[in-house]
Amino acid sequence: MASSQYIGALDMGTAKVSILVAELSPPSRLKIIGRAMVPSRGIRKGRVLNVREATTCVHRAIREAEKSAGVNLKSLYMSISGSHLKGELQVGKAQVSHSARIVTDYDVGRAVEEAKRRDLGPDRVFVQYIRNPFLLDGKKVDEPYSLRGNEIQASFWAVHADARVLREQMQIVNSFVSRIDDIFLSSLVVGRVLTSEEQRQSGVLVLDIGAGTTDFVLYGDGYVLMTGVLDVGGDHITNDLSVAFKIPWESAERLKVDYGKATPVEGAGDDWVWLRGDLSIGDRRFSKRAIQRVIHARMEELFQLVRRAVLPVLEREDLRCSALMTGGVTRLTAIENLAGQVLKMPAATGRNPDWVINELQVPEMSNVLGQVQFALQDYSDSISGSRKSPGLLGKVKGFWSK
């Protein structure tokens, strides 16, 4: 009988580095036994800017998580983000070869092979192939085996990454633990934890608006139809306020947290707020409306960019979906209203699953919770002998030899 297994999930964000440690046991039981969240340094917009600083804070987070869980981690799952990740739909077709036009493994294999046949440049590496529904003579089918038809079409949402950026992140983790179990797209793990199977069937757009990036994933018919990343997040709001009012970063952050609102209240009158409110030296007052206008401009643009990215898929699939948001930026007041207006769909902030404790019911933990769920799926598949995931080495085949 398979023994229990300790796993760790790591999210290297711009603002925070989060780790969750869980114990997996047969048949598919999951128990969260440790966690850590430390301020991030040296990472911005999904990229490592300062290896030394990033390494220090990641290692600190791992040590704290190990201490909290009372176990030593030998390996870790990790998520990746940043606009260096590019996704595209790759399609391959094959004629059904069986005389009775019954689709066989051979036909599907040829279609899949053709879909995946794409040579990236030396600086890029595929990190994820996400299967979309097969089309058998133009009709969507989940599993085409044994069905009759003339032509089978396989399609994948394929995501590739900048090899150098990915290598840097993996090296930071590898310098502490001996192995990386798997790497996930941030948008996928967050989408997994926030949505139900029903939502993914009916269509849902999940946005994770973090400090440095906004990751999004669009589901329809239960499949991942597209993913994307914009290098825009809460830090941009802070930076905008800092530039607008010519104040230091920390002061701008305070204004954002204390008075941030996605939509300004227009009309007569305006409230003025003090930076610290104690009338001490250096305290200044600001127009609340001005603060909100700066934030509104940034958030409106962000949602417009997301809308522009997903619109071709929405139209192609004739999808009517809703939006779910998470990430630190969703703490902004009235963000659902603005998202709904700009995205032109019902929008709400997502919640982590009810089965997690209150301390983990924060947007910053969605990512690692999603990773743990994927890890549990992997674990269950492996003990039942039906593992489908290619694992890290399968995903980034040939990566280390480049």
Added chain:
Amino acid sequence: MTVSLKPVSDVKIGVIGLGRTGRKILERMRVRPAWDVDAICYDCDLEVMGVSNPWFGCECLGVGMLHGLGCGGQVELGQSVAFGSEETIRAWLAGKSMVLMLLGAGGGFSGGFAPEVADWAREMGIPVLCVACMPFSFEGISRIDSARRAIDVLRESSLAVVTVELDDMLLWAGDESWAQPVIELAIDWMQEAASSVLSLILEEGLFAFDLTTLRQVFDLGFSKTLFITGEGEGEKAVDDAIQQIMGFADFRLPDSEVIVDRMLVSLRGGASLGVADVNRINQTISKRFRKPARSFFGATIEEKESKVTIGVFLSIGLGGGEQASASAPDAAGAGESESGLVPGTRMRPSKPVSGEKGDAQGYFDVLIRDSNRGVFEDTEPNLVNGEDLDVPTFLRRGIRIKT
């Protein structure tokens, strides 16, 4: 018969220091004996008058009304003192080619007195250049509002109001700073602004610079003018001075998101200051402020001077300046460089909203620039659809923000 090779000049400049701040500035000004300057300090508070100074006189006004006491922050009292002393002031103004007025805005005396003096000077055809200090925000809303009103009124009557903002200087100095050293620093900057203007006009410099040129610098009409200064001594004097200028500029005008319409660089140094240094300073500063539409340069050399001091005046039109600018004579003094307008990149002056003069000062129409990236300066451009998303959205979309 003696023939003088120096052109005869009948320029007579008057310098008025108002209140305690005005007096402190006058005391610190570096004035050369050869300069034909008539300086005076006015206040209604006898305590401020103190001991007279060799190079400027002191006069306590409104004694009959206030009995030698201050205005207690009441602008109306300062105005009354001005009305009661109109004859005296007009007599002092008579014959002046230009007046420099130095004050701390926000005070009752200077806030009420200065606008009246500037108005009388304008009636008499005398250009007035004001150097004023904005109070700290923590001094209270009424004092800030009073200072803003005074500055707005002064802007309408003056060539320009050069403002030094204590809030900025405090933030620049860091959270650990005390108010008093910041005030002293502001006074130093204000005296440097005044001294450099006098030096440019009254000294024979590397470039000819006269009152006509000065008028061209500030002929924007209703405008906001900032002053930044830096100084250095020894082998790295020029580098140090430039570094100080850049340091404050980066803080106050990060990446020049506010486009400067006029710039005047005033340079003062000793015999060791070479033409190469002058060119380097000019190029570095012009580049930093993205070659304003019109920039002017003046440099004066004093053999015994061991320091290099750079002063930069930056003027930004707030509306009403286009007409004034268009009617200004084209003749430019030596040392002026025309960088011309870059299509699509000029700031449109924001006209003050009718009946809301107070708001005009805080509004800037800012425009799309590719380098207003703040903390993202060191990261690669974040290009999406041809726009760098690291540049604040409100800048790229030209949204007005009340600062």
